[in-house]
Amino acid sequence: MTINPNAKLEETQEGTVVYNFDPLIVKSHYEIDYIHSYAQDSEFFKALGRKEILGSKCKKCGYIYATPRGHCMMCGAETEWHKLPNEGKIHAFTTCYFGGEAFLNETPFHLVIVEFEGVDSLFLSRIIGVDTEDLYIGMPIRAKFRRNLKLNPTDVYFVPKA
Amino acid sequence: MKNKGQDVYMISGGVTKFTKASPDADFRLRTKKAFDYALNDIGMTLNDIDGSVASYFSDHFQRQLMSGIMAQDYLGLTPKPSKRVEGGGATGGLSFQAGVEEVASGRMNTCAVYGFETMSHVNTWKGNEFIALASDTNFDYPIGGFYTGYYAMMATRHMYEFGTTVEQLAKVSVKNHGNALHNPYAQSPMKITVEDVRKSPMVSYPLTRLDVCAMSDGAAVAILANEEKAFELCDNPVLIKGIGTGTDTMRLADRPLGKVILLPNEKESDYKNLKYPGIHSFRAGRSAAKEAYESAGITDPLEELDLVELHDAYTSSEIQTYEDLGLCKYGEGGKFVEEGKADLKGKVAVNPSGGLLACGHPVGATGIMQAVFMFWQLQHSIKKHFKDDALQIGNAKRGLIHSHAGTGTYVTATVMEAVK
Numbered sequence A: 001m002t003i004n005p006n007a008k009l010e011e012t013q014e015g016t017v018v019y020n021f022d023p024l025i026v027k028s029h030y031e032i033d034y035i036h037s038y039a040q041d042s043e044f045f046k047a048l049g050r051k052e053i054l055g056s057k058c059k060k061c062g063y064i065y066a067t068p069r070g071h072c073m074m075c076g077a078e079t080e081w082h083k084l085p086n087e088g089k090i091h092a093f094t095t096c097y098f099g100g101e102a103f104l105n106e107t108p109f110h111l112v113i114v115e116f117e118g119v120d121s122l123f124l125s126r127i128i129g130v131d132t133e134d135l136y137i138g139m140p141i142r143a144k145f146r147r148n149l150k151l152n153p154t155d156v157y158f159v160p161k162a
Numbered sequence B: 001m002k003n004k005g006q007d008v009y010m011i012s013g014g015v016t017k018f019t020k021a022s023p024d025a026d027f028r029l030r031t032k033k034a035f036d037y038a039l040n041d042i043g044m045t046l047n048d049i050d051g052s053v054a055s056y057f058s059d060h061f062q063r064q065l066m067s068g069i070m071a072q073d074y075l076g077l078t079p080k081p082s083k084r085v086e087g088g089g090a091t092g093g094l095s096f097q098a099g100v101e102e103v104a105s106g107r108m109n110t111c112a113v114y115g116f117e118t119m120s121h122v123n124t125w126k127g128n129e130f131i132a133l134a135s136d137t138n139f140d141y142p143i144g145g146f147y148t149g150y151y152a153m154m155a156t157r158h159m160y161e162f163g164t165t166v167e168q169l170a171k172v173s174v175k176n177h178g179n180a181l182h183n184p185y186a187q188s189p190m191k192i193t194v195e196d197v198r199k200s201p202m203v204s205y206p207l208t209r210l211d212v213c214a215m216s217d218g219a220a221v222a223i224l225a226n227e228e229k230a231f232e233l234c235d236n237p238v239l240i241k242g243i244g245t246g247t248d249t250m251r252l253a254d255r256p257l258g259k260v261i262l263l264p265n266e267k268e269s270d271y272k273n274l275k276y277p278g279i280h281s282f283r284a285g286r287s288a289a290k291e292a293y294e295s296a297g298i299t300d301p302l303e304e305l306d307l308v309e310l311h312d313a314y315t316s317s318e319i320q321t322y323e324d325l326g327l328c329k330y331g332e333g334g335k336f337v338e339e340g341k342a343d344l345k346g347k348v349a350v351n352p353s354g355g356l357l358a359c360g361h362p363v364g365a366t367g368i369m370q371a372v373f374m375f376w377q378l379q380h381s382i383k384k385h386f387k388d389d390a391l392q393i394g395n396a397k398r399g400l401i402h403s404h405a406g407t408g409t410y411v412t413a414t415v416m417e418a419v420k
Helices: A039-048 A101-106 B027-041 B067-075 B091-104 B124-132 B147-162 B166-182 B194-199 B227-233 B283-296 B315-324 B333-338 B355-359 B363-379 B382-386
Strands: A018-021 A024-026 A054-058 A079-083 A087-096 A109-115 A123-127 A140-145 A156-160 B008-015 B051-055 B082-085 B110-118 B202-204 B217-226 B238-247 B307-309 B398-404 B410-418
Touching (some): A039 A054, A087 A123, A087 B147, A087 B202, A101 B124, A109 B147, B008 B027, B008 B227, B027 B067, B027 B110, B027 B217, B051 B091, B051 B363, B067 B110, B091 B363, B091 B398, B091 B410, B147 B202, B147 B333, B166 B333, B166 B355, B217 B227, B217 B363, B283 B315, B283 B398, B307 B363, B315 B333, B315 B355, B315 B398, B363 B398
Parallel strands (some): A123 A156, B051 B082, B307 B398
Antiparallel strands (some): A018 A024, A054 A079, A087 A109, A087 A140, A109 A123, A140 A156, B008 B217, B008 B238, B110 B217, B238 B410
């Protein structure tokens, strides 16, 4: 047991960044590393290292998804992995000149929604090697893959088809 | 709707002026100000409130969990029943409907729905990053998570499918910013031209800074009651005539390419070659409208609605929403605004308040703000609350409010009707 009436909190020199005094506005810092499991989507990310885009095909109704999902939204049945073609067409596009803070240093960048022949749904990606004025809906494009994987969906990206 | 329960009325409302940053008050005090305005407007007291619904979107913006109970506590509503409702941009619309359900079910005779958001605690680009976390973090966010980018892709597809032009998009911005010149609660009233919109900095092609709403600090409160309490507490209550809610896939890329969900004023032959919803239209918006119209008995929305407050986070989404709501056919949205049909004195005034584009978008407050402005319109009390009657729609008898989340993931439509 300790009873110390002279106990004193240790002083530090860290201080606080103050933006304004009236009202009092201070800096509050926060950061975190998540332990993010790709869970049932894991195979998609691994396949990008083999230069393959894996979608999903419903085992029951045959609906084919360009962006994978474990179960079919049309009938509720389980899906199986389905290899997508490495070529497709632009379904929609934009060029982002601003973005979320994490992506600001990459601007401007192009986003595309990709359609693949014989596939029922679409796929979000980036395209490089073109200017905004070169982009058009229906443009034939080809998938390329990073050699050094980041193990996120940017491991596949698109370029104009030669 | 299988069972509408008992009739629900809106009996009062309050809104704080939306601003880019209001550091003098936190969300509790802002909500208190809107709440007190609503109570005082009809001489209600805390004792008249049976319970509440808290409407706020993000825990990230303030890094504060359980903000709902903090507002409940500050308002003096503890220990009455309450819950938080959250659904992205549609948080306000969903919360309003949750309040309607509390009263319709008979659980509460009166319910306060309070909404708030404080977005100024982070910078704009961190805010955009937080909002983009409302996209699939496995597949969508890492590609360059940015909501304006997602909406810009929908806009390029809408332009491709229907020939919509960037000038038509800009007209929405001109209209809504212009309406807000007479709304003292609005964050960004502006007299601008189509050229100003196009010359404004490009955010995501084809959307410029003036095609996109801003982030805001703000609060709004709606008070709902059953028929007995409504007429006891309020001289001029407004009936909640019908509610509808729709949903769609989280990922834009997963939207099917099927058949249009038809409203009573449409037929299958109107859309022979249209693959629907794709990414050009909002199936959730159409589903919400369909349910709301069915419960309100509306068969021809353009003729039967006098005004609409809809979720124009982007100029393009206002045009897409005219179509989802059946104010015109799919593909005719660009022409609809171009021909002035959505103007203050047009066929149906759309966003007479200035909408999100000009009022701002403090997410959890936004859908409640729409309800309050609609309530004042249908009461014909705009002059009293705005100190200006320029925005009062002369024949306002029946209106629709529309709240919208994600890339169209949750959408609500609520029909409100004057009874006096």
